[in-house]
Amino acid sequence: MNRILIAEDEARIASFVEKGLRANGFVTAVVADGVAAYDLAGAGGFDLLILDIGLPLSDGFTVLRRLRQSRVTLPVIILTARDSVSDTVAGLEGGADDYIAKPFAFEELLARVRLRLRLRADRAPEVTVLRVSDLSLDLRTRRAYVGARAVDLSTREFALAEIFCRHPDQVLTREQLLSHVWGFDFDPGSNVVDVYVRYLRRKIGADRIETVRGTGYRMRAA
Ligand code: CA
Numbered sequence: 666m667n668r669i670l671i672a673e674d675e676a677r678i679a680s681f682v683e684k685g686l687r688a689n690g691f692v693t694a695v696v697a698d699g700v701a702a703y704d705l706a707g708a709g710g711f712d713l714l715i716l717d718i719g720l721p722l723s724d725g726f727t728v729l730r731r732l733r734q735s736r737v738t739l740p741v742i743i744l745t746a747r748d749s750v751s752d753t754v755a756g757l758e759g760g761a762d763d764y765i766a767k768p769f770a771f772e773e774l775l776a777r778v779r780l781r782l783r784l785r786a787d788r789a790p791e792v793t794v795l796r797v798s799d800l801s802l803d804l805r806t807r808r809a810y811v812g813a814r815a816v817d818l819s820t821r822e823f824a825l826a827e828i829f830c831r832h833p834d835q836v837l838t839r840e841q842l843l844s845h846v847w848g849f850d851f852d853p854g855s856n857v858v859d860v861y862v863r864y865l866r867r868k869i870g871a872d873r874i875e876t877v878r879g880t881g882y883r884m885r886a887a
Contacts, residue, residue, distance in 0.1 A: 667690075667691050667692070667712045667713065667782055668691070668692045668693070668694070668710060668711045668712050668713075669686055669691050669692070669693050669694075669711065669712065669713050669714075669715060669778065670693075670694050670695075670696065670702070670705055670706055670711040670713070670714045670715070671683055671686075671693055671694070671695045671696070671715045672695075672696050672697075672698075672699070672701075672702035672706075672714065672715065672716045672717055672720060672725070672728070673695065673697065673715070673717040673720075673744065674697045674698060674717065674719070674720050674721055675717075676697075678717075678744075678767070679695045679697070681771070681844055682715060682771075682774065683695055684844075685771040685774070685775065685844065685845065686775075686778070689775060691778075694711075697720075697721070698720055698721045698722040698723070699720040699721065699722045699723025699724055699725065699727060699728045700722045700723050701722075702714070702716060702720065702723075702725075702728050703723065703728045703731055703732060706728070706732055706737060706739055707731075707732060707735055707737055711739060712739070712740070712782060713739065713740045713741070713742065713778060713781055713782060714732075714739050714740070714741045714742070715741075715742050715744060715774075715778075716728060716729060716741050716742070716743050716744065716761070717743075717744045717745075718743060718744065718745045718746075718749070719746070725743060725744075729741055729743070729760055729761055730760070732760075733760035740762045740763075740781040740782070741760070741761045741762055741763075742761070742762065742763045742764065742765060742774075742777055742778065742781060743761045743763070743764035743765070744764070744765055744767060745764055745765070745766055745767065746766070746767055750764075750766050762781055763777050763780075763781060765777060770824070770845070770846060770847055771844055771845050771846075772824050772827070772828075772845060772846060793805050795827065795830040795831065796830070797829070797830045797833045797873075797884060797885075797886055798873075798885070798886065798887055799811055799812045800826075800830065800869055800870075800873065802823070802826055802827055802830055804827070807820075807823055809823065809826060809868075809869070811869055811870065816868050816869060817868070818865075818868060819864075821846060821847075821861055822861060822864055822865050822868065824845070824846045825842065825846050825858075825861050825862070825865055826865060826869065828841075828842065828845050828846065829874065829882070829884035830884065832884070833884050833885075833886040834883060834884070834885065834886040835883060835884075836877045836880055836881055836882070836883045837881050837882055837883065838880055838881040839858045839859075839881050839882075840881075841881070842858045842881065842882070843855070843857070843858055846858075846861075858881075858882075862874055862876075862882055872885070873885055
């Protein structure tokens with residue numbers, strides 16, 4: 666099991682990242698300042714650190730530099746504001762493996778986390794094709810098929826189809842879908858989920874995704 670340390674002082678973002686990672690089977694711990702991040706990451710027991718730059722007590726760059734000076738080789742993914750990406754890239758000389766600009770969609774972060782963990786340890790091959798009845802999603806090529814027919818999905822549509830296929834027969838709330846596919850920065854009052862479910866139904870078949878009144882949507886397994 667992979668253990669991930671999240672160093673983020675904004676409670677909303679920390680909880681968004683934590684919930685998402687837990688839902689995907691990771692074990693998580695959250696710290697809200699740079700000193701705690703350094704202490705915990707340096708103590709071992711984690712497989713990856715998600716590190717915000719703007720942390721109280723000691724900023725992310727300092728934490729990273731100190732960790733690398735102490736020969737801690739833990740993979741680190743930096744979280745940074747979109748308008749300071751160039752500073753961050755400069756800061757990566759401090760030894761981060763990757764960075765991601767805020768706001769980000771959870772799926773984007775998850776893809777990077779998986780990539781970093783895979784690069785680190787050669788593990789059992791992962792599922793690369795998701796199947797729910799005759800719908801299949803090839804996660805490597807990002808292609809979708811209904812039976813043998815290829816279906817052209819946009820990036821968002823694919824991400825939406827993916828989360829449904831990972832949870833067949835399970836009701837997914839609009840909020841879950843929104844945070845997984847669009848990220849925490851999206852207005853929860855937005856109807857973007859409903860719009861995209863409509864697009865998806867048009868492409869993969871209307872009966873496949875049920876509306877659960879007042880709650881969200883469910884993908885039928887059979
Ligand atoms: Ca911050």
